[in-house]
Amino acid sequence: MSLSSLIIPVLLAAVAVCGMGRRVDVYGALSKGAEEGLRVLFRILPALVGLLTAVSMFRASGAAELMTSLCAPILEFFGIPPQTAPLMLIRPVSGGGALAVGTDLMTTYGPDSHIGRTAAVMLGSSETTFYTIAVYFGSAGIRKTRHAVPAALVADIAGFAASAWTVNLLFP
Amino acid sequence: MAMAWVWTVMVAASLVCGLLTGNMDAVSAAALEGAQSAVELTLSMAGIMCLWSGVMEVMSQCGLSNLLARCFRPVLRRLLPQASKDPETLAALTANVSANLLGLGNAATPLGIRAARRMAAGCGGVASNELCLLVVLNTASIQLLPTTIASVRAAAGSSTPFDILPAVWISSVFSVAAGLGTAVLLSRLGGKR
Numbered sequence: 001m002s003l004s005s006l007i008i009p010v011l012l013a014a015v016a017v018c019g020m021g022r023r024v025d026v027y028g029a030l031s032k033g034a035e036e037g038l039r040v041l042f043r044i045l046p047a048l049v050g051l052l053t054a055v056s057m058f059r060a061s062g063a064a065e066l067m068t069s070l071c072a073p074i075l076e077f078f079g080i081p082p083q084t085a086p087l088m089l090i091r092p093v094s095g096g097g098a099l100a101v102g103t104d105l106m107t108t109y110g111p112d113s114h115i116g117r118t119a120a121v122m123l124g125s126s127e128t129t130f131y132t133i134a135v136y137f138g139s140a141g142i143r144k145t146r147h148a149v150p151a152a153l154v155a156d157i158a159g160f161a162a163s164a165w166t167v168n169l170l171f172p
Numbered sequence: 173m174a175m176a177w178v179w180t181v182m183v184a185a186s187l188v189c190g191l192l193t194g195n196m197d198a199v200s201a202a203a204l205e206g207a208q209s210a211v212e213l214t215l216s217m218a219g220i221m222c223l224w225s226g227v228m229e230v231m232s233q234c235g236l237s238n239l240l241a242r243c244f245r246p247v248l249r250r251l252l253p254q255a256s257k258d259p260e261t262l263a264a265l266t267a268n269v270s271a272n273l274l275g276l277g278n279a280a281t282p283l284g285i286r287a288a289r290r291m292a293a294g295c296g297g298v299a300s301n302e303l304c305l306l307v308v309l310n311t312a313s314i315q316l317l318p319t320t321i322a323s324v325r326a327a328a329g330s331s332t333p334f335d336i337l338p339a340v341w342i343s344s345v346f347s348v349a350a351g352l353g354t355a356v357l358l359s360r361l362g363g364k365r
Contacts, residue, residue, distance in 0.1 A: 007334075008334075011227075015227055015230050015231055015234070016230070018234050019230050019233065019234050022234050022235060024230065024233045024234055025233075026230055029226070029229045029230040029232075029233045030226035030227070030229065030230055031226065032226070032229050033222075033225040033226035033227065033228055033230065034222035034223065034225055034226040035222075036225050036229065036278075037218075037221045037222040037223075037224070037225030037226065038218065038221075038222055040225070040320070041214050041217065041218055041221055044214070045210065045211070045214045048210035048213065048214060049206075049207050049210040049211065050179060051179070052206040052207065052210040052213070053202075053207045053210070054179055054182040054183050054186070054206070055182070055206065056202035056203065056205055056206030056209070057183060057186035057190075057199050057202050057203050057206065058182050058185065058186050059202065060186070060190070060195060060198040060199045060201070060202035061185070061187070061188075061189035061190035061193065061195055061198070061199045061202075062189050062190070062192075062193040062195055063182075063185045063186055063188075063189035066189065090178065093175075093178060094175055094178055096175075097175070097178055099320070099324070100210075102321075102324065103213060103324050103328070106325060106328045106330075107209075107328050110328070110329075111324075111325040111329060111330035112330050112331060112332075116325075116330075117336060117339070120324070120325055120336050120340075121336050121339045121340050121343055123318075123321050124315065124318035124321045124336065124340035124343075124344075125313075125314075125340050125343035125344040125347055126312070126313065126347065127310070127311050127312060127313040129311040132307065132310050132311045133307055133311060135281065135285070136284060136285060136288050136306070136307045136310065137288075137299065137307065139285045139288065139289065140285070140288040140289050140291070140292035140303070141289075141292060141297060142292055142297055142298070142299045142303070143297040143298070144297060144298040144299060145299050145304075145307075146298070146299050146304055146358075146359075146362065147304055147355055147358035147362060148299055148303075148304040148307045148308060148355070150354065150358065151304065151308045151351050151352075151354040151355035151358060152307065152308050152311040152312070152351060154350055154351055154354040155308060155311060155312035155347045155348065155350050155351025155352075155354070156311075156312070156347065157350075158346055158347050158349075158350030158351070159312060159343050159344065159346065159347030159350075162342065162343040162346035162347060163339065163340075163343040166338075166339040166342045166343050167336075167339055170338060170339050171339075
């Protein structure tokens with residue numbers, strides 16, 4: 001038995017016991033959360049159908065390879081796997097698109113491969129920047145966004161670079 | 173509309189590239205496989221996604237959101253001193269941050285918008301420095317348990333789908349710090365507001 005196989009069962013039991021101690025309806029909350037998870041999946045499925053179609057075509061046609069080799073010199077200089085170039089380009093624009101590209105990378109190269117892990121960390125540590133900016137400023141009635149867009153994009157780029165570096169460091 | 177452009181450009185680029193490289197058979201097959209694999213992926217993600225969303229809900233009902241809110245209130249007070257003077261804005265801000273940390277996007281956005289509207293009141297459609305900071309904070313998410321990504325990894329056959337957690341946390345912190353730092357720097361360069 002390895003230590004890491006303890007984490008998930010211990011976490012599940014601890015959350016349940018802690019919930020009971022605080023008089024939470026643990027099972028009801030679990031079902032409610034599961035239902036919410038299912039709703040998220042239903043919402044992303046239609047987008048994924050369209051986007052995974054486009055992403056698979058993009059890869060099969062050789063266009064993804066072309067983009068990868070074009071971006072390779074700069075990205076390799078910074079220690080970022082060039083195969084993640086399409087992911088970084090689509091991430092700020094479309095959450096569903098990024099999930100489709102990331103999934104494609106994880107299935108093509110393997111989820112536990114260097115490229116697959118980097119893609120997963122990039123996805124996990126960033127947001128759909130332009131969508132978020134539009135929602136917040138739109139609903140607050142802001143027309144002049146000043147330095148919000150450049151600062152948010154710097155955050156994205158820093159996050160991508162940090163994803164590649166931490167994966168290099170933690171999974172040599 | 174942005175998505176319409178992204179989709180059209182990708183499909184058109186695939187067509188042109190496929191014709192040039194002579195991979196047309198593969199492109200045609202990939203179009204059909206892509207749609208199929210979207211459904212397969214969603215189904216194989218469903219179990220782990222539902223389970224961990226459920227666990228997060230239990231944690232949240234146990235008072236984890238309140239605990240997180242209490243931890244982040246002092247940080248937000250320092251980061252957004254003007255907005256924090258209004259107790260209701262501060263409450264929305266802390267709830268927004270803790271919902272983001274728990275990965276409850278549906279709850280986080282309305283809370284963040286409530287705070288943003290209060291902060292934007294009476295500034296004539298121009299974003300204040302603090303409002304820019306709030307938006308940057310929300311575009312560079314920090315999520316304690318990225319359930320969707322872990323579910324995709326599990327569906328793709330990863331043996332340890334959650335082993336990316338430390339890397340995700342470190343990268344998120346780095347990204348948020350870089351975004352906030354840039355925002356502060358640019359606001360100083362651009363003059364006071």
